[in-house]
Amino acid sequence: MEEIGDRRKIILHLEDSKEDAEILVDKIRRSGFKIEYHLVSVKDKYIDILDKFLPDVIIIDLKVPGFEGVEPILIARQYHKSVPIIVLTGAVGEEMAVNALKAGAADFILKDNIERIIPVLERAFYERKIILEKDILNSELKEFEEKYKNLLENLPVGIFRTTTESPGKFLNANIETARMYGLSSVEQLLQIYVEDIYQNPEERKLLQEEIKSKKKVKNILVNLKRIDGTPFLGSISASCHFNNKGEVDWIDGVIEDVTEKAQLQEKLKSYSNFFETLLDTINSPVFYKDIYGRYIGCNKYFSELIIGAPKEEILNKTLFELKDYIPYELALKYEEMDKKLLENPGIQEYDYFVRCSDGKLRYFHFNMSVYRDSKGNVAGIVGIMIDITESVENQQKLIQSNEELSLLINSLPSIIIGVSVKDIVTQWNPFAEKILGLKAEDVIGKRFYETRIKWNWEKIYEAIGQCIVNRKGIRLDDLKFETEDGKTGILGLSVNPLIRGGDSLEGFMILGRDVTEQRILESQVFQSNKLEAIGQLAAGIAHEINTPLQYVGDNLKFITKSFEGILKLIEKYREVYSKWQNNETPDFKSFFEEIVHIAREIKLDFIAEQIPPALSEAYDGLQRVSKIVQSIKAFSHPGTGEKTSVDINKAIENTITVSRNQWKYDSEVIMDFDPDLPLVPCFESEFNQVVLNLIINASDAIHEAKEKGIIEHGIIKITTSVEEGYAVVKVSDNGTGIPEKIRNRIFDPFFTTKEPGKGTGQGLPISHSIIVEKHQGMLYFESEIGKGTTFIIKLPQMSFYLLQGISRL
Known part of the structure; x- marks a missing residue:
C-alpha cells in the first residue's frame, strides 16, 4: 500500500x-x-x-x-x-x-x-x-479464497475440526483426512467416532487434555489406524476454539501421516552418521559450505588440523567469523577463490601454503567443486585439501637429481638396451658395450635382431612378445651368451615395456647383468649355508655324541676298577702256579681261604654279573656315536656337482639324526617312508639342506604352539611316496599354521616372522631355489591356522627325465 x-x-x-x-x-x-x-x-x-x-x-x-x-x-x-x-x-x-x-x-x-x-x-x-x-x-481476497479452497482440497495433509467430548465426532475435514483413515469421502468420516481411528483410545483422551491445557500443540506424534485396522504414525498440530464464556467449542487441527517420514528420518540419521564416519576416515581435510560461505560440514582432519577447533564452533560460520583461527589475509584468499568457483561452476584446483593448528606451514593442493540442490541450482562448495608438502619437496629433489640420474644410468654396472616398437635399437649403455663386446655406434639405429648378439633369440623375442601383450616386465634368468671374441657367460635379463601417455607403447627396455660369477658362487653359497646350518647344529650334535660317550666312559671306569680286583685273584693263582712249576707243594687250604677272602673283598659275584651288560652298553653307545658321525658325514658331504641316484629315505633319516637336538625337546618325529621308493636323481647335499630347513621350521612352529597353549605334544611327520613320476616328500607339523596374509610371501628372500637374530629369511627361498630351479621339481605348502602346516617336495624320478628328453642328470 x-x-x-x-x-x-x-x-x-x-x-x-x-x-x-x-x-x-x-x-x-x-x-x-x-x-x-x-x-x-x-x-x-x-x-x-x-x-x-x-x-x-x-x-x-x-x-x-x-x-x-x-x-x-x-x-x-x-x-x-x-x-x-x-x-x-x-x-x-x-x-x-x-x-x-x-x-x-x-x-x-x-x-x-x-x-x-x-x-x-x-x-x-x-x-x-x-x-x-x-x-x-x-x-487478493478473491484470489486468497480461491487458493484457500483449492489448498484445502489439494493439501497433502489432513485438516479437521472435532468436538471435545468423548466419544468425539468430526465436524468438518478435507478429503485428505478421510483418505488418510482409509475412507473415500468426508461424509463417511463424519459418521465415525474420533476414537475409532486411535490404536489406543486413551491416547486421544491424553491428547485432548494436552490441547486444552496448552491451547495449542504442534507436531504431536500419535499412534493411529485406518478404518481397516492398518496402523500408521500421525503427526497432529491442533488448537482450541473458545466461545465468549471461555469454553472450548471445538478443536481445529492438521494431521499428517509421518510413517514413511519417520522411517526416512531414521534412515537419514543412519546415513548422516555413516557419512560423517566416512568423511572422518579420509586422511585429508574435507569441508563443504553453502553459497553464503557458511561451513555446514567438515571432517575431523579439517577441524583439528586446519582450524584447530571443535566442529561445533566451525559449523554455520563464515571464514571471517572464524577470525580467531583463520588469518584475515588467508580468509580473503579463500573468499576470492570461492567467488571465482561460484561464478564459474565446475572444478577448481589450486595450491596454497597454510599454517596449520600445530604451527607447521604446509603446502596443500585444493580440489574444489560446487554441489547442486535437487533443482540443479548451485547450493554450495565442497573441497578436499591434499597435503602435498612432501610431494613438492620430493619433486624439487627429483628435478635436482635428474642430471645425476642421467649420469648414473650411463655409469650403472648393468646392461641397458632400449628398443623401439619398430625393433630399432635406441639406447646402448657403456656396460652393454663392455659385456656384449659391441660398440653403441655399431648397433644404435639398427634392427635389434641385426646386432649379432650370440644368445637365444627365440627366448628373447618370446619375452618381448609377452611384455608387449601383458604390458608388464618379463624376467629371463640364466640366459647363456657368447661375445665376438668367444667369451661365454650367463646373463640375468628383464624386458620392460616403455609406456607413455596412458597406454601408448613406445618400445621396451632390456635391463641385465652378468651373473656368470654369481652362478659360480651360488653352489658355494649353498654349501656355505649348509655348513652354517651344521654350525648351528654343532652344539646339539655334540650333546647327542656326548651322551652315549658318557655312559661308555662310565662303563669303562667300572670295568677298569673291577679288573683291579680280578688282578689280585690272578696274582694269587700265578703265585700257586709258580710254586707248582718249581715242584713246591702249595698250601692249598691256605690258598683257597685267601682266594675266597679276595673274591669277597672285590665282590666277584657282582663283577661277574655287571661286566657283560656294561660291555654291551658301551658297544651300543659306540654304535650310536658311529651312526651320528656317519649321518653328519653324509649330510655335510659337498657332493660331486652332478646329480646322483640317491636313497631319499636314507638321506632324510640322516638329516633327522643330525637335527635331533633341535626337535627332541618339543616334538616327536614320525617317519612313514615308502620302502619301495626308487632311487631319485638329485643333489643329495642340497636336498638334505632343504629337509633340514623344513624340520627346523616345523620344530619352531610347534614350540610356538606349545607356548601359546594350542597343543601339549608336538608331532613332526615325514612321509615319502611316489606320485605320477615324482618322488614326494611331505613334512607335516601340528604347530600354529601360517597366517593367510603372509602365505604369498613365504618364499620371498629375507622374509621371516622370527625375532631378530633367530632367522635370516633365507631358509625357504634357498630351499625353493634348490627344488624348483636346480631339480625342476616343486615345493609348496598347505596350512591351516591352529592345526599346522605341511610342506610338499616333488622331485622328478629318472623316468620323468627320460620322458622329457633330458639325458644329463
Missing part, C-alpha cells in the same frame, strides 16, 4: 492551450507532487493514451476543438471507470457544469479559479489511492 501512495502520479491533461498547461504543471510541481504528465489536444491522441495508460487523474478542458460538450468525459469513462476526472475549463454555462458532473466528473474548476486545483488534486489522488487499495484487497 505504501508503494501506491509514494509512486509518481500519472496525469492526463486534455488542453489545447500550452500556456494554460504550463501554468498548471508549474503549480502542481511547486506544490510538491511527483508527476508523470501527458498533454494531449486532439481526439486521436487522447484516445490512444487512454488505451495505453492508466492515469491517476484526468484533467479536461471542455472547450478543446474536436469535442462536443461532455464527450471527453464520456470517452474517458469508457476506458477507466474509477479514475477521478477534474474539469478545468473556461467560462461555461451552469447547464454544462451540471452535465459534466453527471457524466462522471469528480469536480469542476474554472480556469479563473485555478488555485483550487491543488486541494482538488490532493483529494482526487487520495480517493484514487483508496480505490486502488480496495481493488487490490478485493482481488
Whole structure:
C-alpha cells in the first residue's frame, strides 16, 4: 500500500492551450507532487493514451476543438471507470457544469479559479489511492479464497475440526483426512467416532487434555489406524476454539501421516552418521559450505588440523567469523577463490601454503567443486585439501637429481638396451658395450635382431612378445651368451615395456647383468649355508655324541676298577702256579681261604654279573656315536656337482639324526617312508639342506604352539611316496599354521616372522631355489591356522627325465 501512495502520479491533461498547461504543471510541481504528465489536444491522441495508460487523474478542458460538450468525459469513462476526472475549463454555462458532473466528473474548476486545483488534486489522488487499495484487497481476497479452497482440497495433509467430548465426532475435514483413515469421502468420516481411528483410545483422551491445557500443540506424534485396522504414525498440530464464556467449542487441527517420514528420518540419521564416519576416515581435510560461505560440514582432519577447533564452533560460520583461527589475509584468499568457483561452476584446483593448528606451514593442493540442490541450482562448495608438502619437496629433489640420474644410468654396472616398437635399437649403455663386446655406434639405429648378439633369440623375442601383450616386465634368468671374441657367460635379463601417455607403447627396455660369477658362487653359497646350518647344529650334535660317550666312559671306569680286583685273584693263582712249576707243594687250604677272602673283598659275584651288560652298553653307545658321525658325514658331504641316484629315505633319516637336538625337546618325529621308493636323481647335499630347513621350521612352529597353549605334544611327520613320476616328500607339523596374509610371501628372500637374530629369511627361498630351479621339481605348502602346516617336495624320478628328453642328470 505504501508503494501506491509514494509512486509518481500519472496525469492526463486534455488542453489545447500550452500556456494554460504550463501554468498548471508549474503549480502542481511547486506544490510538491511527483508527476508523470501527458498533454494531449486532439481526439486521436487522447484516445490512444487512454488505451495505453492508466492515469491517476484526468484533467479536461471542455472547450478543446474536436469535442462536443461532455464527450471527453464520456470517452474517458469508457476506458477507466474509477479514475477521478477534474474539469478545468473556461467560462461555461451552469447547464454544462451540471452535465459534466453527471457524466462522471469528480469536480469542476474554472480556469479563473485555478488555485483550487491543488486541494482538488490532493483529494482526487487520495480517493484514487483508496480505490486502488480496495481493488487490490478485493482481488487478493478473491484470489486468497480461491487458493484457500483449492489448498484445502489439494493439501497433502489432513485438516479437521472435532468436538471435545468423548466419544468425539468430526465436524468438518478435507478429503485428505478421510483418505488418510482409509475412507473415500468426508461424509463417511463424519459418521465415525474420533476414537475409532486411535490404536489406543486413551491416547486421544491424553491428547485432548494436552490441547486444552496448552491451547495449542504442534507436531504431536500419535499412534493411529485406518478404518481397516492398518496402523500408521500421525503427526497432529491442533488448537482450541473458545466461545465468549471461555469454553472450548471445538478443536481445529492438521494431521499428517509421518510413517514413511519417520522411517526416512531414521534412515537419514543412519546415513548422516555413516557419512560423517566416512568423511572422518579420509586422511585429508574435507569441508563443504553453502553459497553464503557458511561451513555446514567438515571432517575431523579439517577441524583439528586446519582450524584447530571443535566442529561445533566451525559449523554455520563464515571464514571471517572464524577470525580467531583463520588469518584475515588467508580468509580473503579463500573468499576470492570461492567467488571465482561460484561464478564459474565446475572444478577448481589450486595450491596454497597454510599454517596449520600445530604451527607447521604446509603446502596443500585444493580440489574444489560446487554441489547442486535437487533443482540443479548451485547450493554450495565442497573441497578436499591434499597435503602435498612432501610431494613438492620430493619433486624439487627429483628435478635436482635428474642430471645425476642421467649420469648414473650411463655409469650403472648393468646392461641397458632400449628398443623401439619398430625393433630399432635406441639406447646402448657403456656396460652393454663392455659385456656384449659391441660398440653403441655399431648397433644404435639398427634392427635389434641385426646386432649379432650370440644368445637365444627365440627366448628373447618370446619375452618381448609377452611384455608387449601383458604390458608388464618379463624376467629371463640364466640366459647363456657368447661375445665376438668367444667369451661365454650367463646373463640375468628383464624386458620392460616403455609406456607413455596412458597406454601408448613406445618400445621396451632390456635391463641385465652378468651373473656368470654369481652362478659360480651360488653352489658355494649353498654349501656355505649348509655348513652354517651344521654350525648351528654343532652344539646339539655334540650333546647327542656326548651322551652315549658318557655312559661308555662310565662303563669303562667300572670295568677298569673291577679288573683291579680280578688282578689280585690272578696274582694269587700265578703265585700257586709258580710254586707248582718249581715242584713246591702249595698250601692249598691256605690258598683257597685267601682266594675266597679276595673274591669277597672285590665282590666277584657282582663283577661277574655287571661286566657283560656294561660291555654291551658301551658297544651300543659306540654304535650310536658311529651312526651320528656317519649321518653328519653324509649330510655335510659337498657332493660331486652332478646329480646322483640317491636313497631319499636314507638321506632324510640322516638329516633327522643330525637335527635331533633341535626337535627332541618339543616334538616327536614320525617317519612313514615308502620302502619301495626308487632311487631319485638329485643333489643329495642340497636336498638334505632343504629337509633340514623344513624340520627346523616345523620344530619352531610347534614350540610356538606349545607356548601359546594350542597343543601339549608336538608331532613332526615325514612321509615319502611316489606320485605320477615324482618322488614326494611331505613334512607335516601340528604347530600354529601360517597366517593367510603372509602365505604369498613365504618364499620371498629375507622374509621371516622370527625375532631378530633367530632367522635370516633365507631358509625357504634357498630351499625353493634348490627344488624348483636346480631339480625342476616343486615345493609348496598347505596350512591351516591352529592345526599346522605341511610342506610338499616333488622331485622328478629318472623316468620323468627320460620322458622329457633330458639325458644329463
